[in-house]
Each structure stands twice: as C-alpha cells, then as structure tokens.
Amino acid sequence: SQQGEEDPQALSIQEGENATMNCSYKTSINNLQWYRQNSGRGLVHLILIRSNEREKHSGRLRVTLDTSKKSSSLLITASRAADTASYFCATGGGGSEKLVFGKGTKLTVNP
C-alpha cells in the first residue's frame, strides 16, 4: 500500500523563490529518501535522511524529518528553472522490505 503522500500535488513559483514540499507517511520508518524526476526521465536520488536525524542539507536542498508527526519536508532554496520536475519521497523500513514512493509534487519554476 502507498506510504508517502506529498503535498502539494503541484507547485508553481518564480525563479529565485524557495520551494517547499511536504511528505507524510503512516508507519514507522528507517529512513526517508527524496527523488527528482524530470519529465520523461527516470528518478534521480537527491538526499536520504535517517529516522534518528532531524535535518540534513545538500547544496540548495534542505530536508527535515519529524518522526513524531510522521512527516518530512524538502526545501529548495533560490530555485532555478532547471529545478522544474516532480519530486517524490520514498520511505524504507517499518516492516516493509521495499522502498515505498509517494505520488509526488510537480514543481514548476518559471523563469
């Protein structure tokens, strides 16, 4: 069954603005990963945060994890047109032997 639910489903912003996407999940997890999918392409791993971590940074990406609320957020700062893509969270663990992906947030960054 589906684990992660991204919110919002779609987000449109101007270049230079920050973009925040949220992911909520239902069961306990070992870690949570974020992936990006450009139109017509495969998914690309962005960042992984473990269940005992609260925040992680990678370049312009900042991920937070709140296990008490079963939620995570992905913040992209100073967005660029090239950030236009769908972003998926994927959860691992919680008794499941696989990564379970959410439905994704479609981000459009307008130049």
Add this chain to the structure above:
Amino acid sequence: DTAVSQTPKYLVTQMGNDKSIKCEQNLGHDTMYWYKQDSKKFLKIMFSYNNKELIINETVPNRFSPKSPDKAHLNLHINSLELGDSAVYFCASSQDVATIFTDTQYFGPGTRLTVL
C-alpha cells in the same frame, strides 16, 4: 556512461500480444528492480532481484514474468497484454539487498508501454 539502461524506450502494441523489456546496469550492483508508474505518476514496485534471485514479488498478475540471466540484467516479459498494462516501466538497481533501505536506487530512463 549509462548506468542503468532499458530498451526499448517506447513500445506500442496491440492487446493480447506478448512483449519484453530489457534492463542492464553497469554499476556492479547486486539488486535490481522493476517499477510501474501509472498515468497519475504513482510509482509502485513490481519485482526485486538480488544476485539473480527473486526477493520481492508484489501482487502482480502472473502474466508478468521477470528474468535475471545474471546480476547485471533484469528483463521483464509480459504475456497477453491488456489495456491496463499501459504505463511507464522503470528498471532500477541498488548496491545490496541488505542495505535496501539506505541504498540509493539508480533508475533507468523508463519504457513507455502503450497497449491499444
């Protein structure tokens, strides 16, 4: 160099036909996967193989049969194609099944299957 490759990129076929999708990874990974992404972008795992052995088999019709001739290849054969099989199929790989939750998964470019 392409890490995970799939062929074909597009596949258009009639209902009832049998078709195959091939996947190869040159990353030296032990674990490979097939995912199905539907029209609403929902990505669902179908199968996972570790070193040629099936380890995950989701509730997938037995018309779908994966085959792994070696750990670098995982092919997907689909019999008696139905309209509902239309989707994008992604192959992926990761280092090791023991670290399935912490490994990055590397995805292929996808195969868009259209059943008419």
